[in-house]
């Protein structure tokens with residue numbers, strides 16, 4: 001009886017609004033409710049324009065609003081669009097010295113292509129953490145204007161880093177005096193950089209807090225920036241209402257960044273117990289790209305990665321996965337961050353399998369890639385779940401149960417963003 005009343009109320013509302021031409025109805029055979037952590041069957045999702053109006057159990061007595069577009073996904077599992085907190089859409093597909101031959105213009109055009117691949121893979125919102133010349137700002141704006149297809153994007157602009165650090169360009173000899181645009185040393189200089197990034201359109205701030213795998217000459221475990229500099233960056237960014245994310249593999253760099261008040265840490269490879277405790281205390285989110293190691297070690301040499309990078313990867317890969325496992329077990333907040341760009345865009349879903357292999361339940365992995373990453377994005381009112389009021393960013397998978405076979409996350413068959421269908425196989 002209750003169900004009939006709900007359906008009746010819905011139809012009355014719709015007819016009053018006379019908005020059926022603006023209504024899309026999705027019939028979901030299976031529905032992953034990330035809020036309750038349960039899978040429901042036979043759900044009806046009512047979308048008005050670009051927002052979700054209602055989700056309810058299908059009922060024989062209900063008549064769908066006349067004029068509504070009906071999408072039948074009875075044979076699929078429907079869930080919120082996936083989110084990725086670490087991508088590099090803008091950039092080349094080249095590694096090592098080859099990468100020097102790429103102009104920013106060409107990198108930007110790659111960005112357009114990569115944005116489409118990412119959306120088609122079911123990732124409806126991403127965070128782009130580091131790009132030259134504010135090309136990421138241009139890409140975000142072009143997508144928002146409807147000029148090119150792509151996910152919703154939060155952008156950082158050029159990542160901040162110390163002279164000679166992971167976020168500086170270290171490939172050329174001194175006579176070229178090459179310094180990357182995000183380089184700044186000292187508390188006041190980094191504050192100026194933060195202000196500059198915000199002036200030119202950054203949604204968040206990224207800085208490099210330790211060495212890295214793909215930078216020449218950096219030690220992956222060594223801290224970059226003093227605690228004082230890190231605090232200055234975070235203070236300045238927070239004052240402007242921007243979140244801060246930090247590239248950090250090394251133990252001390254991770255802990256300093258957490259202490260400085262960073263909102264999230266990328267990679268988090270050499271995590272220790274104290275780092276786990278600090279992250280829990282400070283409410284820091286970890287964005288750990290634990291698929292990457294497979295690609296780098298299998299394909300790296302073939303695609304031109306430097307020997308130095310491959311050697312460093314052997315230091316961090318397994319250790320990072322163990323750190324992930326420990327952090328999951330301790331209940332540290334996690335987002336879904338892949339560092340796509342190191343490996344080909346559109347493969348963002350590959351990490352789901354790894355996250356379950358290293359300690360998450362399948363539902364936890366899905367919640368991480370939706371609900372929890374939306375919170376890190378500061379967009380939890382708009383994305384991350386299929387529930388009343390949020391944007392109609394919806395995907396579906398067919399051919400099996402994705403919670404049993406997580407590799408199905410690499411084969412998303414339906415993509416809707418902002419109420420518009422981009423893929424329906």
Ligand code: ARG
Nearest residue numbers: 212213214289292293316317
């Ligand atoms: N951008 C990162 C770096 O250069 C990639 C690290 C990839 N390796 C890994 N195990 N997650 O440091």
